[in-house]
Amino acid sequence: MSVMLEVREVTKRFGGVVANDRISLTVTQGEIAGLIGPNGSGKTTLFGCITGTLPVDGGEVYFEGQPISHLRAGPIARLGLLRTWQQTRIYGEMTCAENMAISAREAHGGLISLLKPVPAATRIRASDLLAFVGLHEKRDERGGRLSFGQQKLLEFAMALMNEPKLLLLDEPTAGINPTLINGLIDRLRRANAELGVTLLVIEHNMRVIMNLAHRITCLAHGEVLAEGTPDEIRDDARVLDAYLGVA
Amino acid sequence: MLDNLLLFVQFPPLAVDVVVNGLLIGAIFALAAYGMALVWGVLNIVNVVQGELVVLGGYVTFLLVQWGMPPLIGVPVSALVMFGVGWVLYRAIVFRVVDRDIFISILATFGLAILIQQLANLSFGADVRSVDAGLGPLHFLDGMVTVAWVKLIAFVLALVAGASLWFFLRHARLGQAIRATAQNPRAARILGIDTGRVYAATYALNAALCGAAGSLAVMAWTIHPYMGLPYTVRSFMVVVVAGVGNVGAVVAAGLGLGALENVAGFVLGTEFQIAFVFALMVTILVWRHLRAARRREHLK
């Protein structure tokens, strides 16, 4: 198993606040890695640094051995590294089917390749993936009219449509109806196993992340606090302290 | 073009003259720019009708002088009249676009600008107007640098207005309400501030500042119905460079723009002065964008 993503001593400051302080972590090809930590510990900031939406102040990020911390979001996405957002980002005025169609990998191409209608194969794939996340009946509905949870699912399906090698998910279960969470865990696992997408997941719901992840990294105050299997993390006193605020 | 530039080197007092006169005119730009910064910061709209408010202020003073009043009375009177005009404009039109998409507010105030331009053209004619303040010029450096008294007065008044605005926002009750509303309108409403009134007062205050600027412009320079847009763009540029919340920076940027514009007008020829103003604005926007893009950021 090769290392897919390596974050090496990444530092990110906002004014005087150090949001990420020399954070290092690795994600191995094919795994589901978890990223946890209390609010404000720098998880989402780290996602921004990795995927090119925030400039890093120090350190380096390697994706499949290639340094990417100087690249912007577009080129990084075209390498096959994608993220989703905690507050979800979809194309609100477009239908679900259109959201999916423009998220296909072919849309990375140059202008000439864009000047063609959406191929039938893409439509079928889009329709299959919408069915996969349970939004097939909503395919002609405008994205902005979906509920928050449904938008979250749509965003996930759009990411899969893009055929990423590594997908960074920012709190995939936040705002999702609790009765649907088990189904979502199952879909994340299937995306990992059947579609071969490596996952790095930020999650606050401990039950979900302990079930899902093969390996977990815990951040606190912008630093890596602990790393290990779910069982090791569960038993780590420092992690408990960080969450419960016991000094 | 190069000849004109060489003149500066061969004859330095000329350069001083051009720069000083530009700085003084810049005070008028700063005055209009405070207003725009205020409206931008508090109402979150870009007020494209800004320049037309300046022009209207100039016409108020022009009319007063026609009726035999002393020109300098025009400054407070124009400010007062324009305060009323601003209040009415806000209550009639502007309040409807405050919480809407920012492009809607740009387009609506642009429409107002065209409307006021045309009304001014119908009422006052398309002629270039100016008012002689009757104060004569001041000479420096053996008469090689000439500065009109009225420009000096404009300069001082603009600084005074800036200082009193700063003081007003810090210490007056309404000023504090304006700042509170700017930071968080919802919280301000919950705390019992009538934000509708605060918005109206802010807009009217902006119009008053424009009125004073226009009054000074008609004395120190000229006005005509179609010269509003350059004032809008100058204000916009000053605010973009100086930021919304910094009165001192607005003054500095306004003065700098005045000097730069006067030099450019001299070097390129006055027929290209307005072109320079607009091109400078585009350049500033593009430069800021490139700087932000290097930092993986975007201008929103």
Added chain:
Amino acid sequence: MTKLSDWHIMGVLAIAGLGLPFLAPGLITQLSFLWLMVIFALTWDMLGGRMGYNSFGNILFFGIGCYAAAVVQRDAGLPYFEALALGLALGAVLAVAAALLFGAALLGIRGHYFAIGTLGLGITAAEVAAGWDYVGAGSGMALPLFPGALGQREFFFCFSLFAVAIVCFLFLRWLYGTRFGLALNAIRDDQDKADAMGLRTTPIKVFAWCIAAFFLSISGGLAANMIGFIDPRDVAFAGATFGVWMVLMAILGGKGTLWGPVLGAVVFHITQELFWTYLLGWQRVALGLLIVVIVVFFPQGIMGWIAERRAAREGAAS
């Protein structure tokens, strides 16, 4: 709207466009201006409505087309039609080059900064042209006389502009059906998302502006010849009239819809002509007022209003 009814409307318009000049020769100039307005609204809507970039500077490309034609026709020493063709071609090349240059610089800027920045671009062009002696400076340029018989000129330019409008409409209709059209919408809805999904947003945006520049410059060259005279501030780079009308017509009809800009152009042009006829002296004031009223009270446009009505009726029925 189904495909069939699209073609029906186009059929009716085509018959009107081809027949009206013969049936009502008195209206031929108005009709020519109508096609010009349709081109204005369609090209503006590609950026403003489809892509979410509200430009006040598209008039730049129209003006480049005007001046390129005028200069070539003055200086090339060719017969009328050859010079016109060469002028249109040169205008198109220059306008597309300008769109590439300014697009790369300005299309990264967003929101009101883009709107005001493009406004500045258009006015800069007007002021430069007004000070530049080679293109007649403030007094503008006259175009050569049309060689045909009396009255043929009007027919020629009416049909030419009609043809450009049709080609523009059909081209955009096709374009919006491709992935490119979806990409424009994606940029409008959330550009950061589009970037993060790997779309090459900058080339997409610049290309869209180039298309607008192409059609606007062609229509500029034709319109300059139709009017017979260009002036830097009131015809070629007329930001406060044509430049704002583009925006207004697209909004009036319905931003981001296929037929909205066409409909908006027709309604606006008729209203405007009525103003000119019945509000002598006050027409420009009335236009300013119309802008404010439409923007403040009717920003969803006619197509948006129809969609709202339909949704309300369906909501009531179900």
